[in-house]
Amino acid sequence: MIRFEDRAAFDRALDRLPEPDGSAIEASAARQAQLTKPAGSLGRLEEIALFMAGWQGRERPRADRIRAAIFAGNHGVAARGISAFPPAVTTQMVANFQAGGAAINALAASCGAELSIVPLDLDRPTADICEAPAMSEAECLDALNAGAAAVTAGTDLLFVGEMGIANTTPAAALCAQSFGGLSPDWIGRGTGVDDNGLARKADAVAKALALHGPHCTSAFETLRRLGGREIAAMAGAILAARHLSVPMLLDGFISSAAIAPLARDNPAITAHCLAAHNSAETGHARLLQALRLKPLLQLDMRLGEGSGAAVAAQIVRSALAAHAGMATFAEAAVAGAL
Template sequence: MIHFDDKAAFAAALTDLPMPDAAALEAAARRQAMLTKPAGSLGRLEEIALFMAGWQGRESPCAERIRAVIFAGNHGVAARGVSAFPTEVTAQMVTNFHNGGAAINALAGMCGAELSVVALDLERPTGDICVGPAMSEAECLNALNAGAAAVDPALDLLLLGEMGIANTTPAAALCAKAFGGTAELWVGRGTGVDTHGLTRKTEAVQLALALHGDVCGDAFETLRRLGGREIAAMAGAVLAARIVRVPVMLDGFIGCAAIAPLAKEAPAITGHCLAGHVSAEAGHGRLLAALGLVPLLNLHMRLGEGSGAAVAAQIVRSALAAHGGMATFAEATVAQAL
């Protein structure tokens, strides 16, 4: 199990990122060239198969063991009226996840994923980022390690989701700090706030950036000051997954914002990540472009929970079914002229 002993260990891991298996990539590409279809005719499905081959280290990758993990946390900034729902909803939805009643329960089941829910001190919201850091160093490290602990090296694919009332506000702050631009550029309606709520969110992000912007010197410090427990946990999971070469399917705006500080410091961190979809949240498309990721789907979703990642996982399963299940020209006795 990956564990970051301190912030220095986290920083060191971020500067020493493993790369995909070149030999497996080459073998998978050779197989692709022999399958009974015109070269490139399956489009991104072919790219996904090669991506998975490189990170799994095998010519014919599989998607037999998929894990969807939802990290849940509460935020002090919620007291500023930046969400359409009260913070009690976070714990209520965690109960719903455990009872099997949420969208992610149904969608994880359909893509063959086991579902894990990690609730992080829900009774104790983070600090209000407008007046102080979201977390202490110890709290941030604990959250990062909670994410890392969810990563099993035996997984074929990891899907990441979140639940946290008001978490689009810190997510917007993280994006603005990592990639620049005004608060207005990154703030969206999240759970569906009205115009007044949108104004409160924008003001909160502006206050947070003014307070913390000059002292967010690295990814760890940015996460602990502007993020949240579930956000840091997703960042820890992405980094731990990279260390053990488990491919990751990202979900919506918050999940992608979680790695924005990491990507600012080490752009290669996205190399083992697929973007499941582009959500309806205003800044998500802009964020994906900044991360250099092209989403697999655009279904106008904005739920979170890992719901878009779970739907996109079925695209991965289709890609691998074609890559591993099709006959070669030789096997099918078809002339290789397609």
């Protein structure tokens, strides 16, 4: 299991990222060239198969063990009237997850994912990022390690998700701090706020950036000051997955925002990630462009919970089924390449 003992250990882990298995990619590409189809005719499904081969170290990668980890946290900035729902909904939705009644429960079951729910101090919201850092150093480390603990070696594919009322506001602040732009470039309606709520979100992000921007000198410090427990947990899971060679599916705006400070410090962090979808949240397309990730799906989803990644996992399964299950020209006694 990966654990970050202190912020220096987190920094070292981000600086020293493992690479995919080049020989497995070559072997997988050689197999692709012999399958009974015109070269490139399965489009991005072929790319997915090679991507998965590199991180699993197999010519024929598998999707037998898919894991989903959903992290939940509450935010002090919610008191500024930036969400259509009160913070109590976070706890209520966690209970719904645990009872099996949410969208992610149905979608995870459909793609064959093992689902874990990780609530993080729901009775203790982070500080209001307009007035103070969201977390202390110890709190941020605890959240990062909660995420890392959800990742196990041998997982074929991992995706993470979140639940946290008002968390699109810290996510927007993380994006603006990491990739520039003004607060209106990154904020959206989230749970469905009206125009006044949208204006309050923009003001909150601007205040947070003015207060913390000069101090956000590293990925750790940016997450600590502008993020939230569930956001830091997703960042910890993504980084731990890289060190365990577990390929990742990134869900929507908030899970992608979790990786933004890491990508600012080391753009190579996205190499083990596939973008599941482009959500309907305003800043997500801009964020994916900054991360240099091309989404697999465009379904106008904006639920969070890892829901878009669960749908995209079906695409990954299809890619690997074709790669492993098709006959080669020799096996099918087909003369020559198509």
